Amino acid sequence: AVISSILFSGSAEEIVIPRKKTWYGIAVLQALASTVNRDPTASHYVFQDDSYLTPRTSAEFKLYSLAQESGRTAAKYFINTYPKYFQKDFANPHIPCLMPETLELQVNEVSEAALIERIQLRKVKAAVDMYDQLLQAGTPVSLDLTNDLLDLISLYGDCDPARGDAPDKSLKPNRENNNAERIFNMMPERNRRSYGALIRGMVKHGAYSKAFNTYTDLLNNRLTGDVHIFNALISAAPEVREKYVEKWDLIVDLLKQMAEQKVKPTLLTFNAVLKALRRCGSLGRTQAFPVINEMKALGIAPSLATYDHVLGIFYKAATSAQGHTEILQDVLSEISGKSFTAQDPDDVEFFKDAMRICLATKDIEQAYRVHSLLGVGENWKLLGDSYYQSIYYGRFFNLLCMMEHIDVVLKWYKELIPSLYYPNSQGMRDLLQALDTDNRLDLIPQIWKDIKRMGHDNKTELVEEMLSLMARENQIPEVQQSFADCALDVKALYTQTDRRVPLSWSAGSLSSITSILLAAERTQQAWEMLKLFKLANRVPSESLMNQFLESVKASNNAQQAVELVQISASFCLSITPNLMERVQQEFDLTEEQRNTLSDLESSTAMSD
C-alpha cells in the first residue's frame, strides 16, 4: 500500500527506510485475507504462468486459447484414429471420458441397429439414407425410432453438424426440413412427439407459418400438444402477426389452448411469452407484470432471462430514462443476494444488458449492484463467453470513467485490467478523459506504458489525444521531464521503420511533441523536431513559434533567433514580420545577422 501510494502521488518523495518496523496486530490476517479473492495480477487460469506466455491484448488472448484448443483437437484426432494404443484401462474406477471414442460407423448392414448408431453419432444424412433403405427393404421402423430420427433432422436442420465450430447459421428456406416433412408424411402413424419434432424444427429454422399449420394438423388429428410445442409456437407468434394487439391476442389464445389441453407451463413458457412481449411495444409494458405475477402464483421461480426480458420491455434502445429507472432498481432489489443457475439460453444476456441500461442512464449505484450480483454464488458462470465479458466490462469501465473520481477509477483499473478485460482504444481514451477531468495528467506516462503493452500504440487518435493533453499546459519540473521522455518515446514510434508501418505525422502531433520538449527545456531535441516539420510537409503553428522565441530568449542565443526567423519565413507564416521585429529589438545582433534579417524582410515584403 505504501509503494502504490508513492507511485500515484506523482512526486518523487524520498523513500525512507525506517530503522524498525512495528506491525499491526492483525497484519498476518490482512496478508492472508489478500490471498482469498481473485488475484488481479494473474492472467486467466487456462494460460501458463509465465510472462512470455501471458497474453497482453485481447487478440493474443483469443489466439492462445484457440491454439490450446486446437492442440487438444489434434490429440483427439490421433486418439480416435488409432484407438488400439489407448485401450489399456489403468483407471479404477473407470473414467469413460479418457477412452477413445468411436466416431466411425461400425454397423453397415441395413438394419435398425445401424439407424440407431447413426442417430447417436449425429450423422444426419447417413441416418436419412439408412431410413430410406430400411423402408425400401420393407422393414418396418418403430415409431420411437422414427421420432428420434425426426428429432435429429429438426435439430440440425437437415444438414450434418459442422465439426467443432458454430453451425452454419444461414437458413436455406427452400430446402428446410424437406426430409423431415417427407418422412413425416410417409409415417403410417404419428403421435404427438412426431408433430412436436416437426413444429419445433420449423420454428427453429424460420418456417413460422408452416409451424402453425402443422399445429392445426395436430389438432385436427385429435391429438393434444405438449409444453415444448407450445413454447415453440409462442416464440413464433410475433413473426406471424403484424400488429402488436394481434400478436398478443395470438399468444393469449395459445395460452388458453394450453390450459384446455391441460399442459402445464414451465419457466421456458413464461420466458417465451416475455420475449414475445418485447416485440409488442407499449402492450408489453402493461402485460409484463401480470405475466410475472401468474408465474409466481404457479410457483415457478424466475431465471435471469426473465429479468432480462423485463428490462428489455421497459428500457427500449431509443428512449433513455423516461421515468422507468425504478424498474432496474426494483429488479436488482429482488435478485440481490440470489444465486442463479443456467436454465434458459438467454440467461447470459442479463448482465451485459443491465450494464447497458446503467450506462445509458448514467447510474453508477445500480452498476455497482449489478457487479456485486456477479460475485454471488454461481452467477459468474452466467456472464457468458469472452466476447460477452468484454462487452460487460467495457461498459462498466466506461461508466466508471465518466462518473467516478480518478482514485476510484484507478483502483478499478488495477482490479479489472488486464486480468479480466483488455480495453480497446476507446476505453483508453475514456481513461485519459477521466485523468483530465480530475487533473491527474501526471499519470499519463504510466498509462502510455500500458497503452504500448496492450498494442494500442498504432491508433493515431489515441496517441494524438494523449500528446495534446500533455502539451496543453506547463507542469511542475519533474512531471515535465517525465512528459518529455514519454514524448520522445512516442516520437520513436513515428520514426521507426523496422517491422511495422509507422504512424504518419500530423501537424497536431508534431506541435505537441515539440512544445512538450520546449517546456522541459530540451531545446536541442526541439530544434530537431522543427526539421521534421519540413520533412513531413506540415506547418508549425504560430503559438509554437512564439514558444520557441521565448525559449531562445531565455538562452539568449542570437544565432538561433535568426535561424528561427528564417525557418518561419520558409514556411511563409504570417507571423514572420512580427518575429523579425521582436528579434531585432530584443537581441544583440551582429552585423551579419542584421543583414540576413533585412534580406529576409525584403524578400517577404516582395512576396506579399
Add this chain to the structure above:
Amino acid sequence: MAASLRHSTLFTTVCRQLNSTLWLNVGGRSIHSSAVCCKNRAARIRVGKGDRPVTYEQALHPHQIAHRKGWLSQHTSNLQGEDGAADRTVEDLFIRRLIYGTFHGCLADELVIKRRGNLLVICALMLQKLPPHKYYFLVGYTEELLSHFYKCPVKMEIQMLEEKSVYKYL
C-alpha cells in the same frame, strides 16, 4: 635376443624344479590380476577442455542428490510398503522421450515430473524459440494425449528462459 630368452626360460624352469620359493621369480615377470573395478560413469560429464557449457543439473554428479541436487521424478512408490515403482519409472521415461520429441530443441533442461494423487504434473524449462501460440498448441496436444494414454489428468507447467542457464564450462 632369441638365444638369451631361451636361456632365461631354461634358467627359470631349472629354478622351479629346484623347488625353492626364494628362487621362483628371480629374473622373470608374470601377470598379477584381480577382479575388475570400473570407474563410475553414470550421469557424469567428465572434465574436458573447458569449452563445453554445462547446466547445474548436468554438472553435479548423482552422489550429490539430496546434498546439492534434488530429484527429477517425484512419486511415492519408493516408500516402504508402496508398489508400482517400476511402472512409474517406465512412465517417466516414456514421458521424457515424448516431450523431448514434441518440443524438439526447445527444452532448456531435464523435465521434473511430479505426481500428486492422481494428477501428473510435468514441469519443464523451455527456451523462447517458438512464438507463444505454438507452445500453447503443443501443450494442449501433450496434455490431452498423455491424459488419454495414462488415464489420469496430466498438467504441464512451463517456464521460459531466454537461453540455457550455464553453470560452468567443463
